[in-house]
Amino acid sequence: MKSVDRDLVELSDLAPEAIRKLLHRADQMRTQQVxxxxxxxxxxxxxxxxxxxxxxxxxxxxxxxxxxxxxxxxxxx
Structure with a gap:
């Protein structure tokens, strides 16, 4: 997922695919500790x-x- 310079105020601000990518990236960060x-x-x-x-x-x-x-x-x- 590319870094985007914008604010996230509500989850409804994101499209479903963006939420999936965000959760996938969070899982990578949790397991890799990078x-x-x-x-x-x-x-x-x-x-x-x-x-x-x-x-x-x-x-x-x-x-x-x-x-x-x-x-x-x-x-x-």
Missing amino acids: PLWRDSVRHVGLIFAEPSTRTSLSFVAAIDRLGAYPLQLDAEK
């Missing part, structure tokens, strides 16, 4: 409406495993 973005710098923004240490740490860990850098933003600001 970072998604090796040669480029990527940042992923996180905004949590309510404080949740466990959830935010889980997301930060997942983003790190993908090879990106998490940016935590305060929803109150």
Whole structure:
């Protein structure tokens, strides 16, 4: 699957074939443990409406495993 620079807000934004490709790629990443973005710098923004240490740490860990850098933003600001 080619990388596309666009936002995914809802699953209904994707065609069924795109969902199948996405799930296939996710399975490859899970089994091969290869970072998604090796040669480029990527940042992923996180905004949590309510404080949740466990959830935010889980997301930060997942983003790190993908090879990106998490940016935590305060929803109150």
